[in-house]
Amino acid sequence: MESTIIKSRNFNASFGSNHVVKNVNIDIPRNHVVAVMGPSGCGKTTYLRCINRMHELIPGATCRGMMTINEEDIYTMHPIFVRLKIGMVFQRPNPFPNLSIYDNVIAGYKLNGIKLARAEKDRIVEHSLTRVALWNEVKDSLMKKGAFLSGGQQQRLCIARAVAMEPEVLLFDEPTSALDPISTSTVEDLFHELKANYTLIIVTHNMQQAARVSDKTAFFYMGELVEYELTKDIFTNPRDSRTQNYITGRFS
Amino acid sequence: MNMETSIPASVIPSPVVRDGAGLRKRVRRTFRQIRGEGAFRSLLLIAGGLLVVLVLGILLTLITQSLPSIRLLGLKFIWGSTWNPVRNVYGAWPFLLGTLLTSFLALLISIPFSVAIAIFLGEYYPSSWFAGALKNAVELIAAVPSVIYGFWGLAVLVPMVRQLEARFGMEQPLGVGIFSASLILSIMIIPYAASLGRSMIQMVPGHLKEAAYGLGATHWEVIRHVVIPYTRSGLFAGILLSLGRALGETMAVTMVIGNTSILPKSIFSPGNTMASVIANEFTEADKTVYLSALIELGLALFLVTVIINIAGKKIIDRVTNE
Amino acid sequence: MRTDHIKYRIGKSKGFRILVFVLAFACMIPLAAILFYIIKAGIAHINWDFLVNIPRPVGEKGGGIVNALLGSILIIALASLIAIPIGILAGVYLSENSKSRLAYWCRLSVDILQGIPSIVIGIIAYFWLVKPLGGFSALSGSAALAIMMLPIIVRSTEETLKMLPPSLKEAAFALGMPFHRVIFKVIIPVGISGILSGVMLSIARITGETAPLLFTAFGNPYLSGDVTAPVQSLPLLIFNYATSPYNDWHDLAWGASLILLVWVLFLNIFTKLISAKWKVQL
Numbered sequence: 002m003e004s005t006i007i008k009s010r011n012f013n014a015s016f017g018s019n020h021v022v023k024n025v026n027i028d029i030p031r032n033h034v035v036a037v038m039g040p041s042g043c044g045k046t047t048y049l050r051c052i053n054r055m056h057e058l059i060p061g062a063t064c065r066g067m068m069t070i071n072e073e074d075i076y077t078m079h080p081i082f083v084r085l086k087i088g089m090v091f092q093r094p095n096p097f098p099n100l101s102i103y104d105n106v107i108a109g110y111k112l113n114g115i116k117l118a119r120a121e122k123d124r125i126v127e128h129s130l131t132r133v134a135l136w137n138e139v140k141d142s143l144m145k146k147g148a149f150l151s152g153g154q155q156q157r158l159c160i161a162r163a164v165a166m167e168p169e170v171l172l173f174d175e176p177t178s179a180l181d182p183i184s185t186s187t188v189e190d191l192f193h194e195l196k197a198n199y200t201l202i203i204v205t206h207n208m209q210q211a212a213r214v215s216d217k218t219a220f221f222y223m224g225e226l227v228e229y230e231l232t233k234d235i236f237t238n239p240r241d242s243r244t245q246n247y248i249t250g251r252f253s
Numbered sequence: 254m255n256m257e258t259s260i261p262a263s264v265i266p267s268p269v270v271r272d273g274a275g276l277r278k279r280v281r282r283t284f285r286q287i288r289g290e291g292a293f294r295s296l297l298l299i300a301g302g303l304l305v306v307l308v309l310g311i312l313l314t315l316i317t318q319s320l321p322s323i324r325l326l327g328l329k330f331i332w333g334s335t336w337n338p339v340r341n342v343y344g345a346w347p348f349l350l351g352t353l354l355t356s357f358l359a360l361l362i363s364i365p366f367s368v369a370i371a372i373f374l375g376e377y378y379p380s381s382w383f384a385g386a387l388k389n390a391v392e393l394i395a396a397v398p399s400v401i402y403g404f405w406g407l408a409v410l411v412p413m414v415r416q417l418e419a420r421f422g423m424e425q426p427l428g429v430g431i432f433s434a435s436l437i438l439s440i441m442i443i444p445y446a447a448s449l450g451r452s453m454i455q456m457v458p459g460h461l462k463e464a465a466y467g468l469g470a471t472h473w474e475v476i477r478h479v480v481i482p483y484t485r486s487g488l489f490a491g492i493l494l495s496l497g498r499a500l501g502e503t504m505a506v507t508m509v510i511g512n513t514s515i516l517p518k519s520i521f522s523p524g525n526t527m528a529s530v531i532a533n534e535f536t537e538a539d540k541t542v543y544l545s546a547l548i549e550l551g552l553a554l555f556l557v558t559v560i561i562n563i564a565g566k567k568i569i570d571r572v573t574n575e
Numbered sequence: 576m577r578t579d580h581i582k583y584r585i586g587k588s589k590g591f592r593i594l595v596f597v598l599a600f601a602c603m604i605p606l607a608a609i610l611f612y613i614i615k616a617g618i619a620h621i622n623w624d625f626l627v628n629i630p631r632p633v634g635e636k637g638g639g640i641v642n643a644l645l646g647s648i649l650i651i652a653l654a655s656l657i658a659i660p661i662g663i664l665a666g667v668y669l670s671e672n673s674k675s676r677l678a679y680w681c682r683l684s685v686d687i688l689q690g691i692p693s694i695v696i697g698i699i700a701y702f703w704l705v706k707p708l709g710g711f712s713a714l715s716g717s718a719a720l721a722i723m724m725l726p727i728i729v730r731s732t733e734e735t736l737k738m739l740p741p742s743l744k745e746a747a748f749a750l751g752m753p754f755h756r757v758i759f760k761v762i763i764p765v766g767i768s769g770i771l772s773g774v775m776l777s778i779a780r781i782t783g784e785t786a787p788l789l790f791t792a793f794g795n796p797y798l799s800g801d802v803t804a805p806v807q808s809l810p811l812l813i814f815n816y817a818t819s820p821y822n823d824w825h826d827l828a829w830g831a832s833l834i835l836l837v838w839v840l841f842l843n844i845f846t847k848l849i850s851a852k853w854k855v856q857l
Contacts, residue, residue, distance in 0.1 A: 085751035095742040099764045109750035112760040293755030300664030301681045308684040311699050369598030390603050396843045398783020400810045401832050404817040405609045440605045473588035501692025503786040528694045535790050551695045562690030
């Protein structure tokens with residue numbers, strides 16, 4: 002019953018001559034939360050950005066190997082299709098400063114030129130904000146610009162923006178590293194709720210977070226995928242000594 | 254870590270049903286947009302390329318249009334001191350000399366002022382209200398149209414210079430001439446060197462100045478031995494940009510220089526610059542060689558100002574990247 | 576002896592400060608003189624008739640400068656129409672492809688364009704438009720001014736877009752937006768005040784330009800809205816009337832100078848307000 006949504010085989014990524022992701026093979030199961038952890042510089046963020054082809058936006062960035070979504074090759078699809086299916090939330094909250102909260106949520110439609118009826122828009126905005134548990138906090142100030150929101154609220158707004166596009170997969174690049182502990186916990190709570198509808202891949206350098214939120218955890222080290230197991234197994238019984246060293250805090 | 258206890262989000266209905274029709278519609282739209290993306294990238298490329306084509310076109314036009322004059326007159330054009338279109342004699346030396354005299358005289362007059370402004374704003378009072386006023390005034394000097402400088406020069410400055418000349422007992426106190434043009438120009442070019450010099454001076458690292466103060470240097474000695482040496486090339490670039498501006502300035506100079514093609518005898522003589530002779534005679538040029546000779550002046554002006562400006566920019570880039 | 580020397584050095588330092596002070600403020604004198612004189616000479620001639628009538632022939636009192644006012648607006652509007660789209664697109668190109676070979680040449684071209692004397696641009700517009708079209712025209716004047724606007728718009732667009740955080744673009748791309756929508760719907764709207772202040776600055780810069788219009792727009796004593804016909808503009812009118820030997824015409828030119836000055840100052844202040852707002856936003 003567990004079907005694979007994202008699959009990568011012998012996947013490599015580089016910046017110029019700097020080989021940062023090496024031969025990664027991974028199967029991401031549908032409607033699960035997968036955490037990707039590892040010390041900084043281990044290639045985890047680069048790998049994540051390869052999944053929805055954000056990696057190639059950086060000049061000099063290249064990649065090789067197979068990456069599929071629903072058995073379809075991501076690298077033969079147009080990046081726009083890929084990004085419509087695979088949404089992304091970034092390290093720092095980045096709501097569009099020129100748009101209101103309302104418009105930020107439907108930014109994907111608005112900016113892609115997709116015309117929606119007013120009622121439809123209202124429904125998407127309410128639905129998406131409800132999903133990220135932000136509706137009650139902002140419903141009275143939907144037309145204001147998002148600048149007054151707290152960091153956690155801004156990040157949830159960004160998640161709502163991604164959710165509004167109804168992607169199949171959501172990528173999170175260290176989504177709470179710029180947030181305070183309370184905001185972090187509100188965002189983490191969301192992950193459990195979101196996985197019923199989406200597949201979540203979360204890059205984090207915070208082991209506790211990986212342990213708290215994910216079903217499966219992948220450990221990257223020096224560009225290699227060292228271990229990829231059920232979260233409860235990897236933290237209680239790591240098979241590789243490098244994983245062991247990492248989770249016992251021997252290097253960070 | 255128990256996932257089962259969390260609230261299943263599936264109880265909230267999904268707003269956009271992932272049904273066949275909706276997806277097909279989205280796919281069609283996306284294909285349209287992908288085509289638009291390619292077109293937009295080429296549009297950007299065209300806009301960027303257009304600027305290069307524009308500059309090449311300007312250079313090419315100037316060269317081809319001045320060919321008749323270059324062929325016919327050769328180097329005589331530069332050293333010939335007679336410009337007489339009626340007799341078909343074209344020597345541009347009076348204009349070259351006029352341009353050099355006005356520009357360098359203007360530069361000489363303006364340098365102390367622009368350097369003083371740069372030091373004042375960059376070092377002495379970077380952020381007080383009267384520094385703000387001075388900064389605005391300098392920007393205002395740059396904003397006033399050159400034709401207004403020319404008109405004011407003609408109405409106010411020229412009579413003053415005329416009185417001055419009469420007092421010194423000159424035979425023909427005209428007022429108009431190279432000196433008046435230089436005075437007007439010197440005001441107009443102050444902002445260029447001043448604002449660049451100011452930003453250069455503000456870039457001087459604080460620790461260098463503190464080191465000098467720590468050795469017991471006075472403010473003047475810090476300026477003299479730390480600030481000025483550190484910003485020397487930046488100040489030079491500012492002066493180059495001012496010079497480029499002075500060489501190409503047309504209207505104000507045309508209005509007060511007296512417009513004569515006779516070789517100037519002194520800085521009080523009337524004269525012409527390359528730019529002012531083009532402005533005055535371009536629409537009257539009835540012969541091919543005449544027009545072509547004027548365009549050759551334009552070509553020379555173009556090349557000189559381009560070289561000066563590029564040199565100035567290169568110096569600025571080098572200084573700011575250090 | 577030693578204290579004397581120190582006193583001397585301190586004195587020298589103070590003296591230099593005073594010298595700098597005096598020199599720096601000395602340049603405000605000619606500026607004040609010019610502003611004062613233009614206002615004094617111009618204000619008496621400005622009234623309603625001055626703004627709505629065309630100039631009268633020499634010898635007749637009165638007359639106005641409506642042909643120059645409308646002509647200037649026509650030429651500037653047309654020039655903006657040409658220069659703004661090209662300038663913004665080229666600026667976007669430079670900020671998006673900042674390391675390409677074309678970008679290097681493009682930047683060099685912008686630097687060159689910025690330094691070309693305006694009279695030379697007049698010559699170019701003459702050969703590219705006046706001669707092929709068979710006569711002086713508003714269009715050729717606008718083209719000349721558009722060339723002068725381009726470098727300012729390109730540079731301000733490029734600088735503004737470079738300052739925007741990359742996360743903004745990433746957010747847009749991650750929503751599956753195609754490149755042109757990312758630019759038009761996100762990047763340009765966020766940077767709009769920076770781009771706009773560049774546009775305003777370029778308009779302020781060309782409003783007072785006379786030299787490129789001498790053999791393109793040429794001037795016209797009558798009202799004209801035809802873009803293929805010669806047209807009057809404020810700076811051209813000032814130049815022609817100021818250098819004429821008639822006092823009536825000088826009066827017209829003083830009035831026109833004051834209007835031009837106010838117009839240019841207004842544009843500059845407006846630009847400052849926009850860029851101040853922009854700084855607050857970032």
